[in-house]
Amino acid sequence: MDKSLYFFNIVFIVIQNYFLKIFVSFLFRKPKKEISSLLVYRAGGLGDFIFCLPAIEKLYALYNKNLYFMTYAPTDGEHYNKLKDKNINDLPWLNFLKPERFTEIFILRNLTLKNIKEFRRRLKKINLDGIILMTHSGEPFSSILKKLIILRFLGINKAKVVGWRQIYSYSLFRKYHIRWGFLDHKTIGPIRAVNDFFDIDSNFKDIPYPKIYNLNFCKKSVMSFKDAHKIDEYVVMCPGSIHSFKEWGLSNYFDLGKLILSQNDNIKILIAGPKSDSNIAEKLCFSKRVINICGKFSLSELSIIFNEAICVFSNDGGGSHLAAASEAKIISFANGGEEPGIVTPFGKYVTELRNYTDCTPCLNYTSCPLGHSKCVKDISVKRAFDKFKTISNHSFID
Numbered sequence: 205m206d207k208s209l210y211f212f213n214i215v216f217i218v219i220q221n222y223f224l225k226i227f228v229s230f231l232f233r234k235p236k237k238e239i240s241s242l243l244v245y246r247a248g249g250l251g252d253f254i255f256c257l258p259a260i261e262k263l264y265a266l267y268n269k270n271l272y273f274m275t276y277a278p279t280d281g282e283h284y285n286k287l288k289d290k291n292i293n294d295l296p297w298l299n300f301l302k303p304e305r306f307t308e309i310f311i312l313r314n315l316t317l318k319n320i321k322e323f324r325r326r327l328k329k330i331n332l333d334g335i336i337l338m339t340h341s342g343e344p345f346s347s348i349l350k351k352l353i354i355l356r357f358l359g360i361n362k363a364k365v366v367g368w369r370q371i372y373s374y375s376l377f378r379k380y381h382i383r384w385g386f387l388d389h390k391t392i393g394p395i396r397a398v399n400d401f402f403d404i405d406s407n408f409k410d411i412p413y414p415k416i417y418n419l420n421f422c423k424k425s426v427m428s429f430k431d432a433h434k435i436d437e438y439v440v441m442c443p444g445s446i447h448s449f450k451e452w453g454l455s456n457y458f459d460l461g462k463l464i465l466s467q468n469d470n471i472k473i474l475i476a477g478p479k480s481d482s483n484i485a486e487k488l489c490f491s492k493r494v495i496n497i498c499g500k501f502s503l504s505e506l507s508i509i510f511n512e513a514i515c516v517f518s519n520d521g522g523g524s525h526l527a528a529a530s531e532a533k534i535i536s537f538a539n540g541g542e543e544p545g546i547v548t549p550f551g552k553y554v555t556e557l558r559n560y561t562d563c564t565p566c567l568n569y570t571s572c573p574l575g576h577s578k579c580v581k582d583i584s585v586k587r588a589f590d591k592f593k594t595i596s597n598h599s600f601i602d
Contacts, residue, residue, distance in 0.1 A: 241269070242271055242334040245274045246338040255550065258395060262412060271305055272309070273301060276312045300417060303418065310323070328359055334364050334401065340393035372384075372386040395408065414528070425505060426512075429497075439471060439516070440475075440476050441457055443477070447570060448577075453581045461494060511532050528551030540558070558583070560579075
């Protein structure tokens with residue numbers, strides 16, 4: 205049965221790729237001249253954006269002509285509502301791109317007929333002749349198809365297009381993917397797309413770590429804050445999430461914070477997150493050495509705060525990915541929604557803690573089907589603290 209499903213899966217992916225190849229050839233004519241205006245398309249939130257930064261870093265080295273970036277900002281749906289509840293209604297992570305490398309950044313919102321006409325007018329002046337879809341390796345067929353149709357509706361009709369090729373599909377026999385060896389990290393797909401565009405042999409051994417730019421202008425504000433609160437050594441905790449099933453739990457963060465402060469008199473704790481997490485943060489402020497900074501800093505400022513911390517503790521989500529990209533030492537509390545190694549924060553100093561249960565991976569991205577989230581909540585405080593001691597290079601009372 206397993207072999208039959210595997211064979212059917214391979215055949216189905218081949219058929220889908222063949223259809224996508226024909227579809228791309230039908231929608232977009234290949235330019236005969238050298239590519240002079242290249243568009244990078246990537247939809248998604250902070251974590252998805254950071255996952256494509258290694259590919260963009262590689263692109264900086266390979267391409268020195270007109271470069272454009274396009275992304276999509278949702279205006280409805282469950283994910284949008286979750287972000288709205290957290291007062292996250294902008295895309296501030298776009299500031300991490302090198303401004304001198306991108307001629308223009310396009311944000312697709314409310315694709316009404318009027319807006320589509322405006323985008324068509326702007327894109328016609330640019331005359332784009334290259335497109336890199338920075339999709340991940342398991343991007344579903346329908347998602348890729350939608351992106352291609354949107355780009356064609358925006359008036360792009362003559363361009364070399366890559367990034368549509370599927371290796372496998374999240375929407376097809378997902379529970380067998382580990383067994384079949386299909387899965388890879390979400391940084392791989394964008395790297396593969398860049399390689400395909402420049403006809404480079406795929407090499408996924410030396411992927412560059414994400415780099416965040418444009419931070420120098422905000423170092424002064426971070427320094428002023430630390431001076432005002434007499435902060436020298438500190439750890440950061442990011443206890444919130446747009447999905448409650450991903451949370452390690454307030455009681456765990458509370459106990460970990462008490463343990464850290466009781467065994468070292470010099471360390472302070474900063475509780476970070478969007479402004480809407482302030483109510484969560486206040487519950488963790490059991491000491492004057494615990495400071496709520498939720499909503500008080502931009503993502504660029506948070507990147508500096510993360511980088512200069514002894515360690516960052518975070519649930520899986522944007523905070524953990526930002527910390528990893530900021531070259532912070534991070535301990536990430538992973539849930540069992542997805543398989544190991546797919547969305548692990550990508551950086552030099554990442555430690556991911558998991559609690560393997562009989563029900564993981566559940567492949568559910570909005571809630572715990574059993575309502576207990578033991579895959580993340582049962583990661584012990586002792587385990588987190590012991591790991592913290594090994595990576596912090598600080599002395600603690602035994």
